[in-house]
Amino acid sequence: MSKSSISKRSTQDKVRYFFSEYIYIVIFVVILVAYIIINGRSTSWTTLTNIFLHSAILGTIALGMGLIILLGDIDLSVGSSFVFIGGLTILSYNATGSIFVAILAAILIGAFCGAINGFFVGKLGVPSFITTLATMLIFRSISQYHMNVLGETRYRIDATNDSYNTLFKIGNGNILTIPNIGIIFILIALVLIYVTGNTKFGKQIYATGGNERAARLAGINTKNLRFFVFVLAGILVGIAAFLKIAKDTSFDPATSGQGFELYAIAACVIGGISMTGGKGTITGIVFGAMSFSMIDKIITALSMNALLNDAVKGTIVLLAVVLQRVQLQRGRASE
């Protein structure tokens, strides 16, 4: 890297820098424009604000996934723990009728699920792929068995509770035309942007993901760090489960959160998080998650067969990654 590349940049360099650092914004804008064009005349303010609504739940999960990928690990269990946490949270709400208890339950059970993963990955050193593959099977299986024992098919909110209307409003209401759960998602993202960028804990995640051995020799307790990051990611899944309850009032152990682990990873990838760890930003994940959610809406708007959904999503993930690679190589060549 030459001296001039840091102090004085030409306009061309600036554009190139923007493209390599903020490629996720470019992808977002391209998809957004496509979405608006396809919607044509029916595009309205609500169409746009609904992007927050549709990306909030997956986005919250993706934020936790992003932290784990930054560490150089992966979490395949989020789709299953989502259902597991959601089911138990609904039971605790139905038993108490308290929204506060429901939130607390979602967070605690989420932390518990994350702690199980974190214990095996962080403390025992089992590869995260294996650990979370196992817990992925375990969590969903328990929920399905539980439903089977109860002789039902879905966990359902008891609508006769006094607080039901409030809960439903949290999930489906707006503040200043913006969906509540979208606002919650953005607030959480803002907190995490601060945590990853401006706290010692956040820097340690990047350091460990960048060079784990060096991080350990610099004094970072990488075992504990791993554990805490998995717990934090679990809490985020818990919050996502609560948002889903407030929005949809039910959980189906067989289908809810199906494939979410892969969608969350995809959102991170589109958001520019490097799968080898240590590179990428929370802001990128927010854009990645919104881009990913819009693809659904585009397919609906085009009245394509919903079964083609994943084919389109997969194609876009591949395109995004290829674009990032090209940028990366260009960046290297110019150094």
Add this chain to the structure above:
Amino acid sequence: MALLEMRNINKSFFGVPVLQNIDLTVEAGEIHALLGENGAGKSTLMNILGGVYTKDDGSIVFDGQVIDHMTIRKAEELGIAFVHQELNIINELRVYENLFLKRELTGFGGRLLKKEMIEETRQFFAGLGVEIEPTLYAAELDISKKQLLEIAIALHKNAKLIILDEPTSALNNEEIDSFFNLVRTAAHEGAAFIFISHKMPEIFALADRYTVLRDGELIISGAISDVTPQDLTKAMIGKSTQNTTFKGMEKDVEAEVVLEIKNLSGEGFKDINLSLRKGEVISITGLRGAGCSELLSAIFGLKEPTAGEIWVKGERLPTGDIKEAMRRGIGMVPADRKENAVIDNMCVLENSYVSEHCLTPRRQNIRTKRELARYRPLENKLNIKTNSEKAPIVSFSGGNQQKVILARWLNTEADILLLDNPTQGIDVGAKEEIYALVNDLAAEGKSILIHTLEIPEIKKMADSCVVFYHGGIAESLCHEDICEERVVELATQADFDNNKTETNEAGKENE
């Protein structure tokens, strides 16, 4: 007709000559010792022979054939085998599968003839005097057995010349004996060996002839029986450079002992006693694998020692706990900067504060103002030259990177610094700066334990020098007694025959 004749070999990298008119002759059945300090050109010469590098000039004749363009494949076909320090054994395969890899005996339809291969392996090993069960997985073998296996593989491929690159550094005495027996047996049957080693007892026990390189030039070559270990040591180091940096300040011999190591043993070293006073610089040195690096890792808590105690400022240090060592004021600049120290996705500033942050977890918020206020004085003091502290650390030279790592520990206000080979891979100018820094830091009252493989460095920094040989302390020298020749003699045990018998076999007994 010699098996190998290399004549007038020249090689330059980027215009800098690294080999000049080197001759090397090896006869069939000969064990030829190749000596020289780090950077003398041994590896380059061997890499040319193995086809890794191409020579600029000169001729290679092997087994009667003139070889113009040596390639890795050609070297293999000719029967030249390279036994590296990093072994090429595949752990997941069985011993006989390793032996027959890519040359398996097969029957009808490609079926592996396992029984036949196992039987042949058994007979082949018996002929060599190697005691390894052919059906074990290679992973189950210890390192010495793997080394034997590696040589056996080379011999099984009918290698005529086997290059051994410091093969004994990981072996204990008995293992070295059985290793030597194998080499002797094979040499007796006509295989030639080039034996790269620094350990004089081993060279005198094993080799027939020798060649010494220094700064890319051939210094002397001849029969081992005509020289003494002292002759070879002198030939290796030549004139030692004058030291200019050492401040020679009056050390307070009554100063408080800040680090005391009592009977410490661990992987790679045993029964070490050492004490470091406030403001003192002790250099520990030895050949690669002598245990210096391992000792520093154990003090810092990276590896748990197996026995012994570490005391810091009068209190016993719990072992195997990096955080605890840091809290007591210990910092370590590890060897292999790229692997162990540089966090390559982060900027200079982030790299400089990461350790300090581990000690102050209560205040989580990072304020750039505070960090810069801490970094600026260090940047000045260490003369770190970066155009921006926000630039990625990997965009700067090795010397600047190393200074940032040093800043990382000064930032924690550590007063006991463990420096593991800190001048590795940095340019001459930066090296001098590091020497001066070590002197300055000691003058400020920091206590420094520095491990270096470059012996001329020691006199520029150290108040005393502790020389390691094979995991133990060979001798401790005070500053006045440090001279390159003496240190090399101790590190290579070149004086082994002064106090033992005069025969070449003494090496074995001495070990």
